[in-house]
Amino acid sequence: xMLLAVGCNYRQTPIAVRERLAFTxxxxxxxxxxxxxxxxxxxxIVNTCNRVEIYLGKNDAQEAPDVHLIEEFLxxxxxxxGLDLHPYxxxxxxxxAVKHLFRVASSLDSMIVGEGQISGQVKQAYELAQxxxxxxxxLRALFQHARIVAKRVRxxxxxxxxxxxxxxxxxxxxxxxxxxxxxxxxxxIGAGKMGELTLRHLKALKPQRIWVTNRSxxxxxxxxxxxxxxxxxxxxxxxxxGRADIVLSTTGAPEPVVDxxxxxDILARRTGGTVVILDIAVPRDFDPDIHDGxxxxxxxxxxxxxxxxxxxxxxxKHVSPAEAIVEQEVKRFLGKWQQRQHVxxxxxxxxxxxxxxxxxxxxxFRRLNGKLSEADxxxxxxxFRLLQNQFLHxxxxxxxxxxxxxxxxxxxxxxxxxxxxxx
Numbered sequence: 006x007m008l009l010a011v012g013c014n015y016r017q018t019p020i021a022v023r024e025r026l027a028f029t030x031x032x033x034x035x036x037x038x039x040x041x042x043x044x045x046x047x048x049x050i051v052n053t054c055n056r057v058e059i060y061l062g063k064n065d066a067q068e069a070p071d072v073h074l075i076e077e078f079l080x081x082x083x084x085x086x087g088l089d090l091h092p093y094x095x096x097x098x099x100x101x102a103v104k105h106l107f108r109v110a111s112s113l114d115s116m117i118v119g120e121g122q123i124s125g126q127v128k129q130a131y132e133l134a135q136x137x138x139x140x141x142x143x144l145r146a147l148f149q150h151a152r153i154v155a156k157r158v159r160x161x162x163x164x165x166x167x168x169x170x171x172x173x174x175x176x177x178x179x180x181x182x183x184x185x186x187x188x189x190x191x192x193x194i195g196a197g198k199m200g201e202l203t204l205r206h207l208k209a210l211k212p213q214r215i216w217v218t219n220r221s222x223x224x225x226x227x228x229x230x231x232x233x234x235x236x237x238x239x240x241x242x243x244x245x246x247g248r249a250d251i252v253l254s255t256t257g258a259p260e261p262v263v264d265x266x267x268x269x270d271i272l273a274r275r276t277g278g279t280v281v282i283l284d285i286a287v288p289r290d291f292d293p294d295i296h297d298g299x300x301x302x303x304x305x306x307x308x309x310x311x312x313x314x315x316x317x318x319x320x321x322k323h324v325s326p327a328e329a330i331v332e333q334e335v336k337r338f339l340g341k342w343q344q345r346q347h348v349x350x351x352x353x354x355x356x357x358x359x360x361x362x363x364x365x366x367x368x369x370f371r372r373l374n375g376k377l378s379e380a381d382x383x384x385x386x387x388x389f390r391l392l393q394n395q396f397l398h399x400x401x402x403x404x405x406x407x408x409x410x411x412x413x414x415x416x417x418x419x420x421x422x423x424x425x426x427x428x
Contacts, residue, residue: 006143006342009069010102011076011094012051012058015116018093025083026057026090036082037137043078044070047141049134049148051109053126055116060106062143072096103147103338107331110151111158112165119164119320124155146342154334161330164323167316171309172203175283176210178312179251182281182302186210192249193217194242195256196228200285203253208232216245220256243267247274252282254290262290272300285309355397362393 013026028036028050036059041048046061059075076090097105108114110127131148134140140148159165167177183189189212193204196219208215215234219225222236229236237245246252246263256262263271268291282303284291289305296303366389370382377385 006099007046007061007063007069008102008143008147009061009072009075009096009098010058010105011061011072011096012056013090013093013095014056014058014114017095022088022090022093023055023057025085025088026079027054028052028057032082033133034137037134037139039082040078041137041139044074046070047134047144048139049130049144051106051127051130053123056109058109060102060144060147062141062147064141064143069098100335100339104331104335106147106151107154107334107338108328110155111327111331112155113158113324113327113331117169117317118324119166120169121159121165124152124159127151127155143342146345147338150334150338154331157330157334158327162323162326164320164327166323167319169313169316169320170202171285171306171313172206174309174312174316175203175253175285175304176206178304178309179207179210179281179283182279183250186212188213189250190248191215191234191251191253192245193228193232193234194252194254194262194290195219195258195286196224200253200255201228201231203255203283203285204228204232207251207253212251216249218242218245243271243274246271246280248277250277250280252280254282254284255286256290257286258290259288261288261292263292263295265292265294268292268295268301275300283309354400358393358397362389365389 013023015023018026033050033052036050037048040046040050040059040061044061046063048062049060051058051060061070061075072094075096076094079090080086080088105114106127110124112118112120112123115123127148131140131145131152134144134148189210191204191207191212191214193200193215196217204215215229215232216237217225217229217232217234218237218239218241219228220239222238225236225239228234242262246268254262272295279299280301282291282295282301284303284305287306291303291305293303293305295301366386369385370377
């Protein structure tokens with residue numbers, strides 16, 4: 006088995022270089038076709054914003070293409086004359102390549118440990134290579150097994166538990182305060198980029214209504230249209246704050262939009278229950294002193310980032326169990342692959358001995374014709390079959406126990422030669 010993984014990722018390669026190495030659009034199809042044809046190998050490419058990795062495999066080869074040749078291919082393909090890729094590329098071979106892909110698919114090698122996107126990206130790499138007909142039995146089995154590993158890690162550890170984007174953390178907190186949202190009103194103040202992303206998450210909660218206000222009526226109308234909400238005039242902000250259940254504020258104003266005194270008047274008019282204010286503006290839109298943890302729950306960007314960091318720290322506790330799963334699955338894959346490679350030899354050996362047994366029995370029964378009862382014939386045939394099975398047990402067991410990491414199948418070759426299985 007020849008297996009090689011070559012590429013770069015966020016750990017040792019700056020984004021400026023990763024951008025130049027990315028296989029964008031039709032380039033990915035062309036690269037798969039060219040690599041497969043150039044090296045006569047099975048080929049797959051994992052191409053994301055954080056990594057570009059080429060996987061080459063060949064069932065009947067031992068030596069992988071020189072890594073420098075892959076480097077030359079990347080320079081030529083992307084027209085990177087003058088750029089030295091050597092400091093940026095990493096490579097893995099054999100079992101190390103298997104382990105690397107399993108860690109990648111399980112998000113153990115991700116910038117944010119436990120993120121779920123990479124598993125889908127590995128699946129896309131597999132599907133595209135399948136579509137381009139650059140997969141063979143080795144990489145097909147490897148990528149399919151990588152998906153099994155990723156599912157085990159997600160289901161058996163807590164490594165992907167909790168959200169780590171600020172917008173998702175914000176919505177998680179809102180879910181903790183309110184049990185349902187069908188009667189809730191969301192008020193959006195401002196229209197910053199971070200606010201738009203968070204608003205998309207909040208909209209997924211299916212609130213009763215969304216109000217949008219902005220100093221610019223045109224911008225308020227634009228954002229409201231994008232979220233199926235209603236634009237309200239800026240001068241009605243206090244009234245809206247008095248009626249909203251969830252407030253998302255991201256104005257970019259140089260000073261607080263709502264200070265303590267102004268909010269005190271608003272709170273006096275409120276008839277509803279708790280209001281959750283997500284102040285993700287910098288500088289902050291709301292005076293932090295308005296938070297009381299009862300009628301008003303105020304979270305700013307630093308509060309949300311702190312929750313995010315706690316989630317990441319919690320995920321780290323699950324890294325070791327996840328790594329243990331990867332190690333188990335690497336051994337399992339290599340063992341299954343090796344057994345698969347032994348099947349033709351075992352089948353040939355079994356068939357060869359079965360043919361010899363039948364020939365000997367046929368000649369024996371011919372000579373003893375009329376001298377044996379059916380019971381005698383059955384016992385003799387059973388004895389020969391038992392001898393055959395006992396004889397096969399040793400070689401087959403030895404093949405099953407042979408080390409998956411062995412570079413040369415010396416035992417397999419010895420059996421083929423000893424029993425003339427290729428003649």
